[in-house]
Amino acid sequence: MQRVRASFDVTRLFLQEIRAMVDQVPAQTLPAVRFDLTGQVALVTGAARGLGSAIALALAQAGADVVLGLRDRASGGALAEQIRSLGRRALPVQMDITQRAQIGTAVAEAIAHFGRIDILVNNAGIGPPAPAIDVTEADFDDTLNVNLKGTFFVSQEVGRHMIQNRYGKIVMLSSQAGIVGLPTESVYCMTKAAISHLTKCLAVEWGPHQVNVNAVAPTFIRTPGTVKWLENAAFRSELLSKIPLGRVGEPGDVCGAVVFLASPAAALINGATLLIDGGFTAR
DSSP, X not given: OHHHHHHHHHHHHHHHHHHHHHHHSOGGGSOOOOOOOTTOEEEEESTTSHHHHXXXXXXXXXXXXXXXXXXXXXXXXXXXXXXXXXXXXXXXXEOOTTOHHHHHHHHHXXXXXXXXXXXXXXXXXXXXXXXXXXXXXXXHHHXXXXXXXXXXXXXXXXXXXXXXXXXXXXXXXXXXXXXXXOTTOHHHHHHHHHXXXXXXXXXXXXXXXXXXXXXXXXXXXXXXXXHHHHTOXXXXXXXXXXXXXXXXXXXXXXXXXXXXXXXXXGXXXXXXXXXXXXXXXXX
């Protein structure tokens, strides 16, 4: 018992010394945690609708000017006006990421307009569902061309610029589908698993140039494109049974994580895939 008391006393004295040291540090020297993106320029691919448009608006709300990467440039007018109404600048660019030439042209236009790109959100992605034995070669190629090839070459084009500037934040859109197997989603799952690994590879290669590369991996998110699934009672019930928090995701759940990873608050996070799945993959 005496040994226990002696150990307790030593621990208590040690903690008192630590508290005293902290109390002596002037408040103004303590590091400030910053989540704002004021003065930053962000490029979001697939920004026309769904998560892409929500992420673009969230980045603008956090202070960033936003380049809207669009398969059809004309579709970005309303979103650009919303961003401008927040006091931020917006630039819609023609950017079908399956077209290498459009990637280069769009990035060059963005840099010419804003002077730089500080943040890249690789949001564009597709996932036509089909049982594995029924997947067509066309659907296979289309999914890989957008989810992998397009994402890689957008990252390469913007990454080259960020490396020259010795600063950048890249956020990939992976998925819980890259962690678990899902029926009728074999090709989509494969590409999202690859995105998480690409995130690690680029983080290792570009980290020495002060470019952070991370990913978010959401569960099923409520967007206009997922409404038809969520309206199916059987599908919804099965989905919710796998999510310990008992709800599907909302766009804001993903936007908050993207803004965090793009902000100074995440300066030491590199090569991570942040699950936003309500505990789906924790089982």
